[in-house]
Amino acid sequence: MTRRIWNFSAGPAVLPESVLEEARENLLSLGTTGIGICEHSHRGKPFMAVAAEGEALCRELAGIPDDYAVLFLQGGASLQFSMVPMNFLTPERTADYLVTGMWSEKALKEAKLFGKVHSACSSKDQNFSYIPEGAAYSDSPVYVHFTSNNTIFGTQFRSEPVGIPNDAFLVCDASSDIFSRPIDIRKYGLIYAGAQKNLGPSGVTLVIVRKDLVEAGSKSPATMLQYRTHAENESMYNTPPTFGIYLMMLVFRWIRQHGGLQGMETRNQAKAKVLYDYLEQSSLFRATARSDSRSLMNVTFVTGDEERDNAFVKKAEAAGFSGLKGHRSVGGMRASIYNAFPPAGVEALVQFLKDFEAAV
Numbered sequence: 001m002t003r004r005i006w007n008f009s010a011g012p013a014v015l016p017e018s019v020l021e022e023a024r025e026n027l028l029s030l031g032t033t034g035i036g037i038c039e040h041s042h043r044g045k046p047f048m049a050v051a052a053e054g055e056a057l058c059r060e061l062a063g064i065p066d067d068y069a070v071l072f073l074q075g076g077a078s079l080q081f082s083m084v085p086m087n088f089l090t091p092e093r094t095a096d097y098l099v100t101g102m103w104s105e106k107a108l109k110e111a112k113l114f115g116k117v118h119s120a121c122s123s124k125d126q127n128f129s130y131i132p133e134g135a136a137y138s139d140s141p142v143y144v145h146f147t148s149n150n151t152i153f154g155t156q157f158r159s160e161p162v163g164i165p166n167d168a169f170l171v172c173d174a175s176s177d178i179f180s181r182p183i184d185i186r187k188y189g190l191i192y193a194g195a196q197k198n199l200g201p202s203g204v205t206l207v208i209v210r211k212d213l214v215e216a217g218s219k220s221p222a223t224m225l226q227y228r229t230h231a232e233n234e235s236m237y238n239t240p241p242t243f244g245i246y247l248m249m250l251v252f253r254w255i256r257q258h259g260g261l262q263g264m265e266t267r268n269q270a271k272a273k274v275l276y277d278y279l280e281q282s283s284l285f286r287a288t289a290r291s292d293s294r295s296l297m298n299v300t301f302v303t304g305d306e307e308r309d310n311a312f313v314k315k316a317e318a319a320g321f322s323g324l325k326g327h328r329s330v331g332g333m334r335a336s337i338y339n340a341f342p343p344a345g346v347e348a349l350v351q352f353l354k355d356f357e358a359a360v
């Protein structure tokens with residue numbers, strides 16, 4: 001097999017090696033069925049068992065109550081930017097958005113197509129390098145939407161926004177930190193996440209949504225765009241992304257083997273600490289996110305000199321550290337160290353940063 005390198009990609013991102021090895025076996029034959037995982041009917045017993053285990057593990061890991069539906073959808077997190085307002089927002093009502101990065105801006109833009117929107121806070125004044133302390137909500141929003149981890153800017157909410165108006169429900173784009181720490185589902189009306197950062201391959205989107213909201217949702221969107229269609233048919237109204245669901249199920253098993261969400265949080269805190277501790281004392285590199293807002297998932301940093309940043313990324317690439325170039329809107333570097341990213345890779349990166357700094 002070709003040597004695997006340290007993959008710091010922001011997404012699709014690194015997956016646990018044991019998961020990939022198991023998937024490799026099952027590509028040819030799922031268990032003893034003689035039919036590969038991608039070749040099984042989604043209505044057949046073997047795949048139905050995979051989907052059922054996936055949902056059961058998801059519920060167990062996050063402690064999802066029975067009055068919430070777990071859906072495996074397509075269209076990425078980006079389709080959720082539209083589906084949320086399509087199902088819940090009406091022209092005369094308002095939805096509030098906490099604007100903490102490019103993804104929240106995109107989500108807000110879609111909501112404008114269906115009703116009124118209110119930006120309850122924004123950190124755009126400082127290029128989204130921090131999470132605002134409070135928010136000024138509108139009078140009676142249908143929902144309050146926030147992005148728990150800002151993948152591009154390397155910031156993350158420490159906990160859910162507080163003080164949201166009564167009757168409004170909380171909607172969260174958790175694409176880049178879902179299941180990276182324990183979560184209190186009861187605080188949310190709806191949580192969505194594209195799988196390709198923390199949960200599996202691209203092509204499947206996890207949606208956790210309160211059933212009463214699903215029932216009350218609008219009936220005007222196209223059938224495929226109503227949550228009720230997928231909730232009523234257990235995500236099998238049409239052919240679901242079977243391979244994605246399978247891989248996600250394996251990742252859920254892996255998370256459980258590694259201490260569940262509490263285990264993930266401990267592991268993620270330890271990994272991020274190694275990197276931030278180094279950046280704190282470095283005289284060459286510095287983190288771009290404000291210290292109280294730093295993400296455990298995406299660590300963004302710069303030297304302050306664009307040419308030197310580029311030289312670093314190039315040298316790192318040659319040494320087997322892939323995907324470290326920062327998003328163009330921040331520049332510099334970004335190390336994405338999601339759940340599956342190995343602690344040894346972070347240690348190796350810090351050593352490489354030290355060596356680079358010493359050689360300057």
Ligand SMILES: *Cc1c(COP(=O)(O)O)cnc(C)c1O
Pocket residue numbers: 011075076077078079103147149150151173174175176194195197
């Ligand atoms: C990656 C990402 C998205 C976009 O996800 P797609 O699945 O490509 O649509 C949205 N929100 C956040 C926070 C992300 O990290």
